[in-house]
Amino acid sequence: MLRRMRDTGDLYGLEQVLQRSTGMGKTLLAVSRPYDDASLLSVAEAGRKGVVHPLLVGDGELIRECANRLGIEADLFEIVHTEEKDILERTASLYHDGEADFIMKGLVSTGNFIHVLLDPRWKFRTEDILSHVGMFEIPETHRIFLMSDAALNILPNFTRKMEIVKNAVETARRLGIKRIRVAMLAAVEKVRLPAMPATRDAFLMKKFAETGYFGRCAIDGPFAFDNAIDPEKADTKEIGGDVAGRANVLIVPNIETGNVIWKSITVLNRQTAAGVVVGGRCPIVLPSRSDDVRTKLLSIQFARLILSE
Amino acid sequence: MKTTLSCLAYNRPGVLAKIASTFAEEGINIYSLAAGEIEEEDKSRMTIVVEGDKKTVEKAEEHLARIREVIRLEDFGEGELIAMELLLIKVRLRPRSIPQILQIAELFNAQVIAVSDRAMVLALPSDEKRINGLVRMLKPIGIIEMSRSGQIAVTSPE
Numbered sequence: 001m002l003r004r005m006r007d008t009g010d011l012y013g014l015e016q017v018l019q020r021s022t023g024m025g026k027t028l029l030a031v032s033r034p035y036d037d038a039s040l041l042s043v044a045e046a047g048r049k050g051v052v053h054p055l056l057v058g059d060g061e062l063i064r065e066c067a068n069r070l071g072i073e074a075d076l077f078e079i080v081h082t083e084e085k086d087i088l089e090r091t092a093s094l095y096h097d098g099e100a101d102f103i104m105k106g107l108v109s110t111g112n113f114i115h116v117l118l119d120p121r122w123k124f125r126t127e128d129i130l131s132h133v134g135m136f137e138i139p140e141t142h143r144i145f146l147m148s149d150a151a152l153n154i155l156p157n158f159t160r161k162m163e164i165v166k167n168a169v170e171t172a173r174r175l176g177i178k179r180i181r182v183a184m185l186a187a188v189e190k191v192r193l194p195a196m197p198a199t200r201d202a203f204l205m206k207k208f209a210e211t212g213y214f215g216r217c218a219i220d221g222p223f224a225f226d227n228a229i230d231p232e233k234a235d236t237k238e239i240g241g242d243v244a245g246r247a248n249v250l251i252v253p254n255i256e257t258g259n260v261i262w263k264s265i266t267v268l269n270r271q272t273a274a275g276v277v278v279g280g281r282c283p284i285v286l287p288s289r290s291d292d293v294r295t296k297l298l299s300i301q302f303a304r305l306i307l308s309e
Numbered sequence: 310m311k312t313t314l315s316c317l318a319y320n321r322p323g324v325l326a327k328i329a330s331t332f333a334e335e336g337i338n339i340y341s342l343a344a345g346e347i348e349e350e351d352k353s354r355m356t357i358v359v360e361g362d363k364k365t366v367e368k369a370e371e372h373l374a375r376i377r378e379v380i381r382l383e384d385f386g387e388g389e390l391i392a393m394e395l396l397l398i399k400v401r402l403r404p405r406s407i408p409q410i411l412q413i414a415e416l417f418n419a420q421v422i423a424v425s426d427r428a429m430v431l432a433l434p435s436d437e438k439r440i441n442g443l444v445r446m447l448k449p450i451g452i453i454e455m456s457r458s459g460q461i462a463v464t465s466p467e
Contacts, residue, residue: 158411193422200421204411207426210404 009179010143010248014135014272017144017175018301022049027304029285030055030080030100032091032108036289039106040066042296047076051304055080055100057091088116095282096122102303104285114152114277117284128279129153129163132286133171134258135302136265136273141229146172147250150258151286152277158201161251162213165205167278168249169214174306182214183228183247184221185257189239191222198222198253205251217249218242225250225261266295274298276306283307311340312366313358313390313462316373317381320346320353324378328355331376335369337361341394341459352380356392356461385462392462396433396440401451402426410450417443428453 011017029052034040043054044067056063060081067074082090088108094100105113117124132151137144148168153160165182172180184202191199202221209219220243226233227244234245252258265271276299277284283303287296318324325344332339340358347354359366366384374382385392400410402424410429414421419433433443437460444455 157415159408162408191424193424194420197421200424203424204407207402207404208407 008143008246009177011175011177012137012143014137014144014274015298018274018298018305021051021301021304024051024304026050026053027101027307028053028055028094028099029102029104029300030057030091030094031104031106032087032113033058034104034106035059035062035066036107037066037070038291038293038296039104039287040070040072041293042300043104044070044072044076045293045297046300046304049301051301053078055094057082057094058087058106059084088113092117092119092122092124095124102282102284102307104300104303105287107289110151110286113286117280124280126279126281128167129160130277130279130284131164131167132275132277133168134262134273134275135175135298136262136271138229138265138269138271143248144175144177145229145248145250146175146177147252147258147261150252150255150262151275152255154255156254158204161201161205162208163279165219165251166214168251169217171276171278171306172217172249173215177248180217180249181243181247182217182219182249182251183223183243184219184251184253185225185228186222186253187224189222189224189227189237201253220244221251223247272298274302276303278306310362311358311360312363313356313385313392313460314370314373315383315385315390315462315464316355316357316379317347317352318355318376319378319380320351321378324376325355327376327378328357328373331372332357332359332369335361335365335372337365337369341457343394343459343461345461356459358460383464385464389465390462391465392460393434393436394440394460395458396435396443397422397430397456398433398444398447398452399428399430399454400447401453402429403451406450410447413443413446417446419443 034056046052054077056077057080060079063079095103131149134147134150149164184205186198186202191203199222206220220241227239228247231245266273277286283306285299285303287299338360340360342357344353344355414431419431422432423430
C-alpha cells in the first residue's frame with residue numbers, strides 16, 4: 001500500500017513504497033555482466049518478487065556456475081550468452097529491439113556502460129540529459145527524499161542543473177509524491193558571490209521556476225542541508241517558504257556534495273537507499289559495484305516503479 | 310585610426326589635465342584613458358587610446374614629451390602590447406532570460422558578481438573585441454547600466 005503523509009503530500013516507508021513494484025506485472029530487465037554475487041542475488045530476488053524477469057547478458061557458463069553456487073533457481077532468469085567484447089552492445093540492443101524494458105549494469109565500469117548506451121544507433125537518448133536520482137529515508141524526518149545528482153554529472157552548470165531538476169521532479173511525480181518541494185543545496189542561505197557560485201545558481205533556479213518550466217512544484221534555495229530537511233532548524237534561522245525544512249527533493253551543486261551526503265546516510269547512518277539513472281528512454285539501474293544485495297534490489301524496484309507510470 | 314599610448318609620469322596634481330589639453334589642442338579625441346599607480350609609488354602609468362590621423366597624433370606626442378612630469382611616452386605598435394579592459398554590466402533579470410544570460414556569460418567567460426530579484430551584474434576583463442561581443446549579445450536582454458574601465462596595457466614580454 002502506498003503510504004503518504006496526508007498533510008504534507010510526502011511518501012514515507014521506503015521499502016513499503018518500493019514494494020508497490022511487486023504488484024505491477026513482470027517486466028524484462030537486461031543485466032550486463034552479472035558476475036558478482038550481489039547483482040545475481042538482487043535480480044533473482046526481484047524475479048521471485050515478480051518485479052522483473054532478468055535477462056542475464058554475458059558468459060553463459062560463468063553465469064550458470066555463479067547461479068548454482070548461490071542456489072538461485074534456473075527458471076528465475078534467462079541467459080543471453082554473449083562474447084565478452086559484445087556484452088554492452090548486446091545489452092543495449094536488447095532494449096533497442098524491444099526485448100527488454102529496462103537495463104541494469106553488472107560488473108562493468110560506469111563510463112564504458114554509459115558510453116556504449118549513448119551510441120546514437122540505440123536511440124536511447126531523449127532531449128533530456130541523463131542524471132542520477134537517489135532515494136533514501138531519514139527516519140526522524142518521516143519522509144522519503146530524492147537527491148540528484150550524486151553519480152553522473154560532476155560539476156553541472158546552470159543549464160545542466162535545470163535538466164537535473166526537471167528529471168528529479170519528473171521522478172518524484174512518477175513515484176507519487178504529491179507536493180514536490182525542491183531544495184537547491186549550498187553551504188549558506190544567502191547568495192555569496194563570487195565565492196559560492198552554487199548559491200547564485202540556487203537563487204536563480206528559484207527565479208527561473210517562475211516560468212513554469214518544471215510544472216507544479218515548489219523550488220527554493222539556497223539552503224544548507226539542515227535547513228532544507230529540518231523544520232526546526234529552518235525556523236530557528238527564520239527561513240520562510242514552503243520548502244524550508246520540508247524539502248523532499250534535494251539538488252546538490254556538484255557530485256562531491258552528493259556523494260558525501262549519500263555515503264553519510266548509507267554508510268554512517270546505515271540507512272537503506274536506492275538509485276537510478278533517468279532522462280533516457282528507460283530508467284537504468286546503475287548501482288555501484290560495491291553496493292549490497294538490498295541496495296541493488298531496491299534500485300531495481302525503484303526503476304520498475306518509475307517505468308510503469 | 311586608433312593609437313594606444315603608454316605614458317609614464319610623476320603622480321602629481323594637474324598632470325592629467327596637461328595631457329588632456331595637449332590632445333584637445335590638436336583636435337584629437339581621447340577614446341579611453343586609464344591611469345593607476347605603478348610599482349614605484351610616486352609614478353603612475355596612463356594607457357591612452359586616441360583617435361586621430363598618424364601625423365596629428367605624432368605631433369601631440371612631441372608636445373606630450375615636453376611636459377615636465379612625463380617621464381616616458383611609448384606609442385604601441387600592433388602586436389607589441391598586451392591590452393585589456395574591464396567591463397561591468399548590469400542586465401535586467403526576467404525568469405525566462407536567466408538561462409540565456411548565464412549561457413552568454415559562460416561563452417565569454419564573464420563572471421556573475423551580483424544578483425538580485427531584478428538584475429544581474431557581470432564582470433569581464435578582456436580585450437575590446439570580446440567585450441564588444443558580450444555587450445552586443447546582452448543588448449536584446451536589456452542592459453540597465455554599464456561601465457568600461459578603458460584599456461590598460463603593458464608591453465609584450467618578448
